[in-house]
Amino acid sequence: MLTVKSFDFNPVQENTYVLSDQKDACCIIDPGCYFGNERTALREYIEQQGLKPSLLLNTHCHLDHIFGNKFVHETWDLPLHLHENEQPVLAAGPEMGRLWGMPFENYRGPLVFLTPGETITIGEDQLEILFVPGHSPGSVAFYSREQGFVIGGDVLFRGSIGRTDLPGGDYDTLIRSIRQQLWPLPDDTIVYSGHGEPTTIGWEKANNPFLK
Numbered sequence: 001m002l003t004v005k006s007f008d009f010n011p012v013q014e015n016t017y018v019l020s021d022q023k024d025a026c027c028i029i030d031p032g033c034y035f036g037n038e039r040t041a042l043r044e045y046i047e048q049q050g051l052k053p054s055l056l057l058n059t060h061c062h063l064d065h066i067f068g069n070k071f072v073h074e075t076w077d078l079p080l081h082l083h084e085n086e087q088p089v090l091a092a093g094p095e096m097g098r099l100w101g102m103p104f105e106n107y108r109g110p111l112v113f114l115t116p117g118e119t120i121t122i123g124e125d126q127l128e129i130l131f132v133p134g135h136s137p138g139s140v141a142f143y144s145r146e147q148g149f150v151i152g153g154d155v156l157f158r159g160s161i162g163r164t165d166l167p168g169g170d171y172d173t174l175i176r177s178i179r180q181q182l183w184p185l186p187d188d189t190i191v192y193s194g195h196g197e198p199t200t201i202g203w204e205k206a207n208n209p210f211l212k
Helices: 036-048 069-076 084-091 093-099 171-182 201-207
Strands: 003-009 014-020 025-029 052-057 080-082 111-113 119-122 125-131 140-144 149-153 190-193
Touching: 003 036, 014 036, 014 190, 025 119, 036 069, 052 069, 052 119, 080 084, 084 093, 125 171
Parallel strands: 025 052, 052 080, 080 111, 149 190
Antiparallel strands: 003 014, 014 025, 119 125, 125 140, 140 149
16 A cells, blocks of 8 residues: 655645655655755655655656756665656756756666556555656656556646647647546546646546546
């Protein structure tokens, strides 16, 4: 059984997630910690809970989701897992940070590519990798079939969808990803998004104006 802990980090108010089992295994998804106090909050939570991070995952590599990659890598010696299509997005992060007035040092460690349809393991729990491009060319989501939740990145929000006006974004691709990959999930599936509050698949089917 996984516990989902979220942090609201950086000026863009990005949701960073720590998923942990009932022993001590955990993974860190989209570490957006930009300021020193945010990095401290992430580290202290993990240490106080007695957790041992085993995975660093990115749903996608827009700058607000990767600010903390370097910190996590250096603190817990974890390589970055991402979809291979996100490599140019990751590489563009520092330049985007400069343009947005948020300079940062990018992750420069090894890359491990995620394969949609396969699973990743946290202790004895598994997450299925769903390929959901459109907001970004290599966006993925992490689905817990047993517990009924999905870590969706910036694909689907409560009452909204991810923006598609950034490089590599495509509106039609995003809508197709949501309908083909997320809509088949049970209606009570909780969606933990990259920004804002959680929602459910059923609520979005009934209320999301972009997907009527």
